[in-house]
Amino acid sequence: MNKSIMIVGVGGQGSLLASKLLGKLLMNEGLDVKVSEVHGMSQRGGSVVTYVRCGEKVYSPVIDKGGADCIVSFEKLEAARWVEYLKKDGVIITNTQQIDPMPVITGAAVYPENILEELKEKVKVDELDALSLATEAGSAKAVNIVLMGRVAKYFDISYDKWINAIETTVAERFVELNKKAFELGYNY
């Protein structure tokens, strides 16, 4: 199984945990795995991207334009920002949440109104209100795991293995919450 997955969002939304979970799951499958993150300044509310790649042998730790099988987006504008990285037959799984970037807040730019509709005209988009589902699971912070639940639909890896990866990745006191969040995303 060769897969290239991008996790994109706004700094502070929890993309690092999502990539950690995915990396662990894929390594448990006996695959070669590379996960590329960015730390530091860009994490402060900026646009963040994490690359996850797996296969028999993975060389490049990053994904280039036209290279992602799947883009998991924590915020809809970010899905649009990275759309060129999607493979021709790839899928965007996106949270429908809107977080205004500073240029929009200050009035220097406008948040494009129908961005999801425009995306849908061009590529396959699987959208869900992950924030509501996460809140339903018990914490708005579980958006990342809700989205992972949705991602699982596109992988040929059993539900139990995902759950096992959650149990071994997140802190014990958050396991139940995250299992619930995963389930809500998966069954959405």
Place this chain on the structure above:
Amino acid sequence: MKELLIGNGAVARGLYEAGCEIVSSYPGTPSTEITELAAKFDDIYCEWAPNEKVAMEVAFGASLRGKRACCAMKHVGLNVAADPLFTLSYTGVTGGLVICVADDPGMHSSQNEQDSRHYAIAAKVPMLEPSDSKEALEFTKRAFEISEEYDTPVLIKMCTRVAHSQSIVETSDRVVPETKPYEKNMQKYIMMPAMAKKRHPFVEERTAKLTALAETSDLNREEWGSTEIGIITSSTSYQYVKEVFGEEASVLKIGMINPLPVERIKNFASKVKKLYIVEELDGIIESHVKNLGLEVEGKEMFSNIGEFSQNMVAQAFGKEVAEFDSIETAVPMRPPVMCAGCPHRGMYYVLSKNKITVLGDIGCYTLGAQAPLSALDSTLCMGASVSGLHGFNKAGGKESEGKSVCVIGDSTFMHSGVTGLINIAYNASNSTVIILDNSITGMTGHQQNPTTGYSIKGDPAAKIDLETLCRAVGINRVRVVDPYNLKECEEAVKEELCAEEPSVIISRRPCVLLKSVKLKPSFKVEADKCKSCKMCMKLGCPAISMHGGKAEIDKTLCVGCGVCQQLCKFDAIEDGGAL
């Protein structure tokens, strides 16, 4: 055991397995996790030093005493530590000494994208360059062996894509070599002219021996494929080359970037039809290969600016890359911003409102340069705000002194701001220094520092008292303000700018992201009272935005700092209640 580790974690694991016993560093992206993760091993003594020079000298001392030691830093940190590095090259080591330096091509979190490989050449020190986590672990262990065998400090060069990429490593047990007994050796360790003159020939001989090692070592390796194309490459560039070419090209993969082999490169070149070099940033390998009189293409095809990628490599070789879909709508930028409730914001607002010239420094607070605050006039390097302000005021005279300040964080002040302050006191300029004390090293992800009262392991530690320190260097006017109180900040700034002597304002409030900080409930806007004046928007707080002509506060982001409330002339912003 198999583990998925980021490159920095693999270096830390390598330090552990190699029996390294002492690590001293100053944090800096993308190097920070090396030391943070090494600190998780109880068997390694780890510490945050006030700056990279101190850290390297601590590692030197530990090596001198016979133990394996390490220090880690970002590329610009090596500028600070360059002084000990160049002479450590002469003294050599007792216990193995490894220096990790992490470059940041593409400047994800840096002020420049200098290529640290130049340092290895200039200081005549061997440098290893891993291309993934597996090599990061292996090379760290090899670096200690080379250090002890060849009597030299060894540099390990990381870069963002190696440091912050996770890949699979095979771990093994820790083996601690016996501590070498301390013996006084003046010829080797006292670098005064008579002795240093004798050590320089040793350095040159050592480089010759290391070059011989490069000729045969498996740190460098040939990967034969089609011989139509031969590519010499290293680090992440190697990964991109392999991604693009697989077996369709032969590759000479360089793991020891200094010194580079001679015969091996000539031999590789003789076996391939056309020779190329793929390396990020400067043409270091290329210069070497060209000096050997070989015909090669490198920087004609590849930029010396920014990061590479597989598509960039493919396109440079005229290969096709994947197609993709685009959208027409322009996507607004999403630059990093100061967090909602960031204690720096209040002080920046006051400085911006009063049109004060602000010499800035390195840290989260560099984000004060962003609109709408646009509060900074300069950012150069660690500590330059304080020393720079003194020069600015000496050049600008009284007029400048009355309307210019500098801002520097607590950790940056400890790093190299205090020396600038000593200069201000000693050489008497009426400079006003503002220390933005958020009680942590923020930007790099919350590391302790000498002002926080905790060690790297979270244990209680000596706490430098900034007020006392500033007074001790000769500053009489030292005052503390709360940056959540705009009136207090404004009064302090105005008074200190008028004062006829140097002064320090400590703007003190802990970073809101610290777990120990209790956050207040979100404030809210009473829409009826909001007159759409947009005063609150001047703060550039990510929690405040205008919707339908009225200000709105995002309750998931607001931490109740209350600064916006102080700006609202119509009492439209309501407190969300007590803690």
